[in-house]
Amino acid sequence: MERLVPAEIEAYAETHSMPESPVCRALREETQRTMDYAQMLVGPLEGAFLKMMTQLVGATRVLEIGMFTGYSALCFAEALPEDGRVITCEINEQSAALARHYIAQTPVGKKISIRMGPALDTMRTFTGSFDLIFIDADKTNYLNYFRRSLDLLAPNGVILIDNVLWSGEVLKQPPPDESTAAIQELNRTVANDPRVTAVLVTIRDGILVVRRAR
Ligand SMILES: C[S@@+](CC[C@H](N)C(=O)[O-])C[C@H]1O[C@@H](n2cnc3c(N)ncnc32)[C@H](O)[C@@H]1O
Numbered sequence: 001m002e003r004l005v006p007a008e009i010e011a012y013a014e015t016h017s018m019p020e021s022p023v024c025r026a027l028r029e030e031t032q033r034t035m036d037y038a039q040m041l042v043g044p045l046e047g048a049f050l051k052m053m054t055q056l057v058g059a060t061r062v063l064e065i066g067m068f069t070g071y072s073a074l075c076f077a078e079a080l081p082e083d084g085r086v087i088t089c090e091i092n093e094q095s096a097a098l099a100r101h102y103i104a105q106t107p108v109g110k111k112i113s114i115r116m117g118p119a120l121d122t123m124r125t126f127t128g129s130f131d132l133i134f135i136d137a138d139k140t141n142y143l144n145y146f147r148r149s150l151d152l153l154a155p156n157g158v159i160l161i162d163n164v165l166w167s168g169e170v171l172k173q174p175p176p177d178e179s180t181a182a183i184q185e186l187n188r189t190v191a192n193d194p195r196v197t198a199v200l201v202t203i204r205d206g207i208l209v210v211r212r213a214r
Contacts, residue, residue, distance in 0.1 A: 001039045001205055002167035010045060010204075017048040024074050027102040031069045035095065040068050042136070042162065046204045047075040050134065050160070053209075054079035057158050059131035064088040065119045065145050066137030066162075070099030070112070076134070077108040086112045087130075089119035089137070120144055129154040136162040139179035142186040146210075150195065158211050161186065165206030 003010075020028070024047060032038040042050065054062065054076055060083060062076045067090040076086045090096050096114060103109035115122045119137055123145075133149045135142060142161065149159050164170070166183050175181035190198050190210055198210045 001163075004165060004168060004202065004205065014045045014048075017045055018051060020044040020047060021074070021078055023102060023106045024071060024078075027069060027071055027074065027098075030102075031071065031098065035069060035098065041071040042075070043071075043204065046162075046207070047072060049201075049203055049207070050075045051079035053158060053160060054132055057131050057156070059157075060084045061128070061130045061132075061154075062086045063123075063126075063130040063133045063149075063152065065123075065133070065135045065149075066090065067096065067099055067114065068092075069095045070102055072134060072136065073099065073112050074102065074106070074108065076132070077106075077111040080108075080111055084111055087115060087126075088112060089115050089117070089122045091116065091118060120148065123148045123152065126152055128152075129157065131157045133157070133159045134162070135159065139163065139166070140182045142182050143189060146186060146190065153212070155212065158209060161190075161208040161210065163205045164200060164208045165202065167205065170206075 028041060031041055050072055064073055064086060067073050067088040073086050073088045103112050130152050131154045135145045164183055164187055166180055169180040170184055175184055195213055196210050197213045198208055201207045201209055
């Protein structure tokens with residue numbers, strides 16, 4: 001992932017935002033030491049943003065599509081009230097094993113429930129609604145995740161969609177690959193969908209914040 005925000009600006013923003021918890025820090029450092037594609041993890045600044053959104057929405061039920069090693073899931077769990085729950089979807093057993101190790105180390109870990117398997121299949125099994133849905137898995141399914149998320153979203157809920165700037169690749173025409181094309185299509189679709197309003201926030205790799213129109 002190419003950096004869109006200069007490193008010094010990102011560091012300044014981090015320093016002046018809520019701090020990363022010790023367990024998130026330890027998990028981030030182990031992920032960076034031991035896992036391929038560690039840059040997939042949202043990191044301290046976006047993690048703080050996710051926590052703030054969870055609290056602003058007053059969420060008690062969070063759905064995450066794409067857990068990786070559990071960093072963002074832990075951020076949600078830390079921000080949720082005692083009776084709050086995070087359901088997080090993942091297909092990769094190796095990253096889930098590391099996530100379980102850290103989730104077991106912290107009292108907030110009891111709020112997290114991991115669902116292994118393709119996220120679209122998992123989403124089909126839900127009936128209840130979610131206050132916050134975080135989409136952060138395979139980009140070619142982003143539009144499918146968005147459509148299903150709208151069905152599952154509570155009336156005042158928020159959908160957050162990560163990497164919608166895709167290192168700036170979204171500016172390219174024609175799109176250089178399938179993932180870029182899928183993200184472009186998602187951004188276009190959300191911007192033109194009268195059922196929702198959205199703002200594309202330029203934190204890290206871009207986060208699309210979506211709520212129902214009213
Ligand atoms: C960008 S990472 C998630 C990062 C995580 N949200 C964080 O910040 O710590 C995307 C994850 O989605 C998972 N994934 C990819 N396709 C998936 C699918 N169809 N269903 C569930 N998970 C999937 C990948 O294995 C990967 O761990």
